[in-house]
Amino acid sequence: MADASAPLPNEPVDEFERRPVPPSAQLGFKSFVGQYAGEHTAGTELMLGPLFVAAGVGAADLVVGLLLGNLLAVLSWTFFTAPIATRARLTLYFQLEKICGRRLVTVYNLANGVMFCFLAGSMVTVAATALGVWFRFPMPGLGDLYPNSVGWIAAALGIGAMVAVVAAYGYNFVARIANYAAPWMTLVFLAFGLIGLRQFLDVTHTQLHSVADFWRLCDTTIWKGGAPLPGQVKFTFWHVLFFAWFCNMAMHIGMSDLSIFRYARKARYGLASAAGMYLGHFLAWIAASILYALQVHQDPGNTAVLPGPLADKAAGITGLLCVIVACWTTANPTIYRAGLAFQAIFPRTSRYRVTLVTGMIVAVFGMFPAVAMKLLDFVALYGLVLMPMGAVIFVDFWLFPKTGLAPFYAERSGSSWNWAAAAAWFATLGVAVWLVQAGVTQIYFVSLPGWFIAAAIYFAGSKMIQRTRLTTVPAAP
Amino acid sequence: MKRTCQIVSGLAFAGILVLPVVFLAGGMSLPALKVWLLALTVAWFVSVPFWMERKA
Numbered sequence: 445m446a447d448a449s450a451p452l453p454n455e456p457v458d459e460f461e462r463r464p465v466p467p468s469a470q471l472g473f474k475s476f477v478g479q480y481a482g483e484h485t486a487g488t489e490l491m492l493g494p495l496f497v498a499a500g501v502g503a504a505d506l507v508v509g510l511l512l513g514n515l516l517a518v519l520s521w522t523f524f525t526a527p528i529a530t531r532a533r534l535t536l537y538f539q540l541e542k543i544c545g546r547r548l549v550t551v552y553n554l555a556n557g558v559m560f561c562f563l564a565g566s567m568v569t570v571a572a573t574a575l576g577v578w579f580r581f582p583m584p585g586l587g588d589l590y591p592n593s594v595g596w597i598a599a600a601l602g603i604g605a606m607v608a609v610v611a612a613y614g615y616n617f618v619a620r621i622a623n624y625a626a627p628w629m630t631l632v633f634l635a636f637g638l639i640g641l642r643q644f645l646d647v648t649h650t651q652l653h654s655v656a657d658f659w660r661l662c663d664t665t666i667w668k669g670g671a672p673l674p675g676q677v678k679f680t681f682w683h684v685l686f687f688a689w690f691c692n693m694a695m696h697i698g699m700s701d702l703s704i705f706r707y708a709r710k711a712r713y714g715l716a717s718a719a720g721m722y723l724g725h726f727l728a729w730i731a732a733s734i735l736y737a738l739q740v741h742q743d744p745g746n747t748a749v750l751p752g753p754l755a756d757k758a759a760g761i762t763g764l765l766c767v768i769v770a771c772w773t774t775a776n777p778t779i780y781r782a783g784l785a786f787q788a789i790f791p792r793t794s795r796y797r798v799t800l801v802t803g804m805i806v807a808v809f810g811m812f813p814a815v816a817m818k819l820l821d822f823v824a825l826y827g828l829v830l831m832p833m834g835a836v837i838f839v840d841f842w843l844f845p846k847t848g849l850a851p852f853y854a855e856r857s858g859s860s861w862n863w864a865a866a867a868a869w870f871a872t873l874g875v876a877v878w879l880v881q882a883g884v885t886q887i888y889f890v891s892l893p894g895w896f897i898a899a900a901i902y903f904a905g906s907k908m909i910q911r912t913r914l915t916t917v918p919a920a921p
Numbered sequence: 922m923k924r925t926c927q928i929v930s931g932l933a934f935a936g937i938l939v940l941p942v943v944f945l946a947g948g949m950s951l952p953a954l955k956v957w958l959l960a961l962t963v964a965w966f967v968s969v970p971f972w973m974e975r976k977a
Contacts, residue, residue, distance in 0.1 A: 624969045628962065631937040635958065638941035639951070760955030762962045 464533035464706070471707045476716035479704070482626035484692075484720030485633060485728055487570045487771030488563075490751035491819045492691075493732025497740065498586060498749065499679035499820065502669030503662040509681045510729065513688025514721035520689070520696035521705075522714030524834070528841050529705030530713075536702045537788075540833060543840050544865040545854035550789055552833060552869075557785030559694070559826050561806050564778040566819055568604045568810025571771035573752030574764045575599040584813035585748045587675045591811045600811040607772060608803020611779040612796045622773035630723050632759060632766040637731030639758045640738050647742060666737045673747050677820075677886070686888045687820065688725055693827025693891055698834035749817065779803045824887045831891050832872040835898035836865045840906075843899075849906055864905030872898040926971035933964040 460469065496506060532539055541549045576583045581595020591597045610618055645652065648665055652658050672678045679687075695701045696717070705714060735754040739746055755763030783799035790798060809815065815822050844851045854862045875897055876890045885893070937958060944954045 620970075624966060624973060627934065628937065628965050631934065632958075632962075635937065635941040638945045639954070642945045642947070643951075759958055762955065762958040765962065 460533075460706075461535055462538055469707065470709045472709065473713050473716055476704070476708060476713050477719045478626075480717045480720030481630070481723050482622065482720075483774070484724035485626065485629050485770065486724065486774035487567045487751070487767060488774070488816075488819060489633070489724055489728035490732045490755065490767060490770070491566065491570055491749060491816055492823075493729040493734075494736030494749040494751075494754070495676070495820050496679060496684070496729065497667065497733045497737045498673045498676045498747065499683070500670050500672035500676070501667055501679040501684060502681075503659070503667040505669070505679070505681040505684055506667050506730070506733070507662075509684025510688050510726050513685040514718075514725050516685070516689040517692055517696060517721050517725075518715060518718045521701065521717040522712065524838065525696050525699055525701050526705045526708060526711040526714030528699070528837065529702045530708050530711045532702070532841065533706040534702065535706065536700050536837075539699075539702060539837060542852040542855040543836060544833075544862045545860040547860040548854075548862060548866055552830075553785040553788045555829055556700075557782045557789075557802070559829060560778050560782035560785065561802060561809055562815050562822060563826065564607075564775040564782065564803075564806040565604075565809025565812070566816040566822070567771040567775040567778070568600055568607065568806060569813050569816035570751050571603045571768050571775075572596060572599040572810065573750040574755070574767040575603065575752070576750065577752045577756045577764060583748065583750050583752075584817065586673060586817055588817060589812065589814035591813070597811050601807050604803065604807020604810045607775050607779060608800055608807060610772075611776050611783070611803050612799040615776065615780055618773060618776040621769070622776070625769045625773060629766055629770055630727075632762060633723075633728040633731050635731075636755065636758050636763065637727070637734050640731065640734035643738055643758075644734070644741070647738070665741065666734060683886075683888050686892070687824065688721075690827045690888070690891050691725065691823045693834075694830035696834075697891075697895060698827065698830040699837045700830065702837070775806070779806055782806070821887060824891070828876055828887065828891045828894060829873065831895060832869040832898035833865070835872075835895050836868050836902045839899045839902050843903060844906070847903075849903075849910055853906060853910065862909075864902050864909050867905045868898045868902035871901050923972050926968040929964055929968035930972065933961040933968065936961040937965070 460466070501509075534542075537549060537553070540552060544552070573583055576596070576599065579595060579599065581599065582593040583596060584590075584592050591600070644650070644661065644666060648661065650657070650661050650665075652661070677683070690697075705711075708714075732751070732754070735758055736749060739754060739757075751767050752764060755767045757763075759766070779802055780799060783795065783802040786802055787793065787795055787798045840851045840853075843849075850856055853864070854860065872894050876894045879885050879890050879893070880887050940949070940954055940957050940961075943949050944951065949957075
């Protein structure tokens, strides 16, 4: 659930922000395996796994849906993002600036930054649940949208403030901890699943003699399907598949990870994303969902999705440390990147000040459990909001040269606002919201037709604009 | 020193991987597992900075 679409302070000084990455700076396959494995095993995985159970998912729907949905995500990185990244070798922002113009990219930055703040806020929320175990203050339930105790507010604000200060002044320290912690976190997530499974065997007095016995336990006790918990949307196979595919939509189909794969020697390195998908979005989700299913099995009245207590019950202090480290190490770069996005809007303000203020906003967001408790919906929304610009880049890169239209219109025309791209973005979001509000489709699926709508609007709009305006503009070198 | 730390990290890694499997098989109690996981976690974080290079 993490992103890395902007340069970080511990990276080399020359980030090739406004020129293609040269061959000497390109990286091998293993670099991307490590990066994706680390960045997609985040604290929010501990929310998402339980929310699947709360959504009444069945065992086969979950396992097959995650296998196929994550495969589609990997293929999206490999065939959508990486081919453009390894040909253009530009950052997302520079490529968008060439297409959309500076003012429209500023609006995109704002949207991106706000989304990052909500995402980081949900990580603060998750981390606060770990403090709740130690300090025993009342914590929010599954349906809670507002803070429900002074202790909770103090914990969320305290963690948020600490993360904000560190993101502003001690980024490199946390980045180092994140590197050290990544392999350990994956193992602890795996341990959560194995421990939960043993406890399930104990409480159900089940003896496993065959794979069939194991599957029966999964299908009838752990992920038994049926009605979702109150306030939750029922998840079928298709929900799981589309959620797994689209939860990182902003990064693959939305093209945020152009900034990462511009360093890849080959487009096929997009397959490295499988490390993140199958460790973070398969193993970790399943493990976390087992812990929550066990909690609900033992006490059907206890439906609160609180990663802290879940992790504590399974692995004690190690589990709590895992929750805090997983949240902190992912919230840190997320706040930093949100700060960078906002700094592009206020270029005269220092990066430290912007990051600090951004972190404080995140701390306030973290107080409200709404985003974390509705994380399935928020993640789908996050992908939807940023997806249309991915369609714009795709059409601009592949379709325009074949149809006689000029790519990089803003650069060629000197425009700071490409109306075709703006229309593709805003109209797509308008149509998508209408489709969801009218009950035609759910937010988990709407991004699929949305991509085609955005592509069609951008193509048609560009055809109109370029016919009237670009005839007098010389081609870019 | 670096070699020793690598060995400690390797053992901690293996322990965090294997002990939950032992627990799943019914070979140890949960309180014992929690203690071991914490000890191995400390071993991991103490030893790993001495040899793990930072990503660029």
